Amino acid sequence: MAIEFKEVSFKYPNGYLANEKLNLTIHEGEKVAIVGQNGAGKTTAVKLMNGLHKPSEGTVLIDGVDTKTKTTAQIAKAVGYVFQNPDDQIFNPDVYSEVAYMLKKLKLPEKDLKGRVKWALELTDTKKYRKKNPLDIPYPIRKFVTIAAVLATDPKYIILDEPTAGQDTHGIKILEKIMDEMTERGTAVITITHDMGFVVNNFQRVIAMAHKNIIADGTPQDIFWNEKVLREARICRPxxxxxxxxxxxxxxxxxxxxxxxxxxxxxx
Structure with a gap:
């Protein structure tokens, strides 16, 4: 089971071509970091993975199913997306309700719902905030609330957009614990980040993007000791x-x- 891109291109309504002929496969249980300068097409590519965008050309398959045949809500059951800014996702009056929201929409039995919410809050170290309004807690912790809300839905693939932004050492350790547990459960973790130290310490597969396409796909050694890739992707060696x-x-x-x-x- 995998996310597959086959000759995928995406053009915005204004005519801007953001991705051009992407070919890519990400399997369940993988940890994959996507790196490159702003404008390289990273965010567009991951939004194609969860159905927020549909290809202008080519095919995106989620476990063999063409995303063009499914709604974004249907795809989100398999591919969870955590936005860079948590305020783009949060809209419930308290943390518990935020994490439970999608589970209620899915009509999960109450016992299962409570169990999943409890697990997600504990894994993200946000249990102590469960009765608070998410907008009243610090920004780094709000990011973990949105991660908890996505984790609770038990996706096969989870996308984290700039998860280390605003996090201190403690927050990064929690992130690492979350990613390790998810991959042990068979969930793929796909991360967009500009934090190259975080990439090296946590990922064995790195995809570098530039010029609206993938220019390299390999280990951290493959990426960060390739001067041409560093130059074209405009990334720095850790x-x-x-x-x-x-x-x-x-x-x-x-x-x-x-x-x-x-x-x-x-x-x-």
């Missing part, structure tokens, strides 16, 4: 990689433990 390059280590690395190991080996 700080650890820059340190590694500056030290001119025999092994090019993106990870602190490997730098320490290489330095120890050199000193000895």
């Amino acid at each position: 700080q650890i990689g820059e340190i590694s390059a500056g030290l001119q280590l025999e092994k090019q690395t993106l990870y602190m433990n490997e730098i320490v190991r290489e330095i120890k080996r050199y000193v000895q």
Whole structure:
């Protein structure tokens, strides 16, 4: 089961071509980071995954089903989307109601509904805020409320748009825990981010976009040690990689433990 793009292009009503002939497959249980400068087509591509956009050309398949044959609401049962700005999603008077909203729409039995809400609130560390108005809690925590609301629907694929924006170290650790648990459950996690350190520490597959298309798809090593990709996608090598390059280590690395190991080996 997978999300598949086959020669997918998307043109906005004003004629702007945002994606051109994308070919891509993302399987259940994968963690995939999508990187590239603003305007590269990243957000348009993920909105094609959950039906917010339908291809102008080509085909998007969700578990073999053409998105053109389904409504956005139908697709959202399989592909959950967490917007970059939580205020674009929140509209209920308290956190519990926000997380339970879609489950009520799906007419989930009360016992199952309560169980899913409890699990989502605990996983996102938002249980203590369940009776509060979401707009009265800090912005980083509101982001976790929207993540909880999507997780509660138990999607096969979840899209996180700039999840680390505004998060401190504690928030990023919660994000990492969420992503690990979801992939262990077989859910694919697809993330758009400009945080290259977060990418290196959490993803083994990175898709770089530029010129309205995918220019590279591989491991962090494949992406961040390819000068042409860095230049075209206008992304920076993570700080650890820059340190590694500056030290001119025999092994090019993106990870602190490997730098320490290489330095120890050199000193000895």
